[in-house]
Amino acid sequence: MPDSTAIAHGAHETGSNTHDEHPPYLRHHFESTEQQADAAGFAMWLFLLTEVMFFGGLFTAYLIYRNWYYPAFVSGSHQLNVVWGTLNTLVLIISSFTMAMGVWCAETGRRRGLVLSLSLTLILGLGFLGIKSIEYAEKIEKHHVPGFHYSLQSFLDPQSDRAVFSEYHDKPLMLDMARHTEVYFSLYFLMTGMHALHMIIGIGILGFMIFRARAGAYTSGHVTFVENFGLYWHFVDIIWIYLFALLYLISRH
Amino acid sequence: MxxxxxxxxxxxxxxxxxxxxxxxxxxxxxxxxxxxxxxxxxxxxxxxxxxxxxxxxxxxxxxxxxxxxxxxxxxxxxxxTKLTKLTVGAGIFTFLTLVSLTLADYISRAWGSW
Amino acid sequence: MSATIVSLPDQSTARIPKVNYLTKENGILSWLLTGDHKRIAILYLISLSFFFFIGGALAGLIRLELLTPQTDLMATDTYNKVFTMHGVIMIFFFLVPSVPATLGNFLIPLMIGAKDLALPKINLLSWYLYIAGGILAIYTMAAGGVDTGWTFTTPLSTHYVNTNVLTTGLAVFIAGFSSIFTGLNFIVTIHKMRCPGMTWFRLPLFVWAHYAASILMVLATPVVAIAIVLVALERTIGIGVFDPAKGGDPILFQHLFWFYSHPAVYIMILPGMGVISETISTFSRKRVFGYTAVAFSSVAIAVFGFFVWAHHMFIMGISNYAVLVFSLLTMLVAVPSAIKIFNWTFTLYKGSITFETPMLYTFGFMGLFTIGGLTGVFLGTSGTDIHLTETYFIVAHFHFVMVGGMLMAFLAGIHFWWPKMTGRMYPEKISQLAAVVTFIGFNFTFFPQFILGTLGMPRRYASYPPEFQVLNVFSTAGATILGVGYLLPVLYLTWSLKYGAIAGNNPWQATGLEWQVQSPPLTENFTRTPIMDHEAYDYEWLERQKEKEVTTSAG
Structure with missing residues (x-):
């Protein structure tokens, strides 16, 4: 993402009369603002390609091991709470919507609308992380974090885990297969953790953007940064849409 | 409407x-x-x-x-632009290459030797 | 008396332009905080050379140890660390960034008529990432090294070695992002910053080759990044993705690693091929034969590069059917590579060839790369691969491609564009000598290793049966000559910075846009945006330009 120099000055311009030819944010090596915005947007898309491939490695691993250790992945998946997962999906989809609205506000020069949209996006993002941490706490309590005193009890003796058993009536797994639930949880924590890391970075940038947007930085023509951040946020949303399906939904039977 | x-x-x-x-x-x-x-x-x-x-x-x-x-x-x-569409396409294509060719190995391992 | 195309200005009156990118600003900070692609290229050139000589020194140690069948110079575990660090430094800190980060950075904006790369700050960031990764790699060496081999093979790297896998992994991870940002920057620049009239099929082939390599950098590098993250997490907190004891599969690491590292060899060689297209055209005074075919073969190499990675894994336990399919797919890559070699050869045909240093390196490239490429077919064929893999045959093969190919191309490019970068010529005679010495030294070093490999000498061991000694002595002797061949350019290129003849704008009478501006160029490259009105490699256009100049100056 290219940094935009001297955006803040744009805030004080009342009209675009004097700066029509050379707006202050036009970097010296570009011919026009369109070229600059085009280049930045394209760069953001290429960055998202690298992100796709980065998560791609994890998705590949998940598909392979689900194929190999199907019973373990089913039992592991039953430990996840679909209600929390659905709630989080809704939260994230709505945050994507508020982000899209933020981009629209920036494009049409609505400063207060932009600040409101970005703030809502930030709150929803924090809400997502809050729910995720409740889920993580539950896993830690049950010793389902791989590597740290990983416990097989829920899988060797499902009846001991009453809440889950009453819903799914899982049969006990053989010891060998039960041990492979650790692979499931490794991938669960890696994928959701990597996703959460992206959320945290996104929330940090959101805070910065709200700060700048209040001064009118993005509503005087130079909207590239908001648009590119929007792309990032929607990408994170898409990753979650797949994580929700793969981790929570497809192994319920 | x-x-x-x-x-x-x-x-x-x-x-x-x-x-x-x-x-x-x-x-x-x-x-x-x-x-x-x-x-x-x-x-x-x-x-x-x-x-x-x-x-x-x-x-x-x-x-x-x-x-x-x-x-x-x-x-x-x-x-x-078409360029953006092509970029998205390239991402999906490479991702699918990674998944499908890797899975091809894992699935065919079960077929054993010749 | 050999023909020459060099045309230098009258040395008694010629001056280096007072205002240029080197003199515009002074002070170390003006370099460390620069956004100028040319200055960043110079920063890269200096740091890359530093890492190259560290990697080279390690190679020297390896060859010295292999002089005798016994392990007498160093302990076996030290030997493991030495060859690992040699691989890590040479691949991630020299070969991958070599041509793109120096010549590509310097030339792509000049060649397409732009003032700079699209994202100058990202460009500087990628240099800093490279340096950060490099410092970590050096720290790793100082802290005791790492002995997994540059491939970080699991479960060795996750469970069995107690050396600095984490810091090396982090170094590679950071350097990987440096590479991603360079590639991303190139793609955006080539798409969005071309000057008016610069259509895709008027681009120099150098730019096409970099475009193809950049695609690989952007799409393949993240996969090795995640693989390294997984190794690091497996080592630190014991997740079970590659751990067979927990049900993980170590071969999955190989899939993820080679999904990057096979395309990575094209990241390394494609920019070198771009250099060769430029030099071969200039020194044959002909348009590159089959321009379109060469341009598309670059892209084809990039695309096919994604389908062949498992040929590194034939003996690792992947399924027989996968071996069959990947072995067949591997043959596909040979086609675009051969297209390039044939087209370059046809470019020579009936050209008026001259033998300046860049051309000598170019001939070296073509011969050695062809041998390297053809022996690659042996290794891509699963039957012969099972016999030859993990022997010195494979070592010789990739050194022919990487050192004989890429390094020759790098040196060809450095000599070719040295007048443009510095405004001064390198001394011709001694550099021709260096090119010949490099070629001889290289063949002495690595050709015996093909024979050693077919005889069955395994790679990565400090000792070997005494009957292999003769060939190993040859190899070590050759490495000494090769070392001289690489040291010479450093000396005379440094010398030429002060004492070289003044080059003028276009010493080679080449056609690229970069040769139509002053040397060294201005910080903003062009005083006004150029308009491209002719095809690439149009020597008739160049003649007309010269006539115009003569008539205007006479009138």
């Missing part, structure tokens, strides 16, 4: 205005939001029904539909 007319217009201008910066309005965003919420409800509902091997298929199909909506409308790809 007005949103639909707007949508039609976008399509109409798509060829000529590819390079012009296109602003997508709230109307489209609201429709997509509703579609995404319905999709989420649908996929959760489908997961409670035992469809055997079709459960993952349906879940992934709905997820892909949702992702496509996000890419096309929230991320403006529908209104973007």
């Amino acid at each position: 007005s949103e639909q007319i707007e949508l039609g217009e976008h399509q109409h201008h798509d060829e000529q205005d590819e390079d012009a910066h296109h602003i997508v309005g709230p109307g489209v965003y609201v429709i997509i939001l509703i579609a995404l919420l319905v999709g989420t409800a649908l996929t959760v509902w489908a997961s409670f029904i035992d469809l055997g091997p079709w459960n993952p298929v349906i879940a992934l199909a709905i997820a892909t539909t949702k992702a496509t909506l996000v890419v096309l409308f929230f991320m403006h790809v529908k209104y973007s």
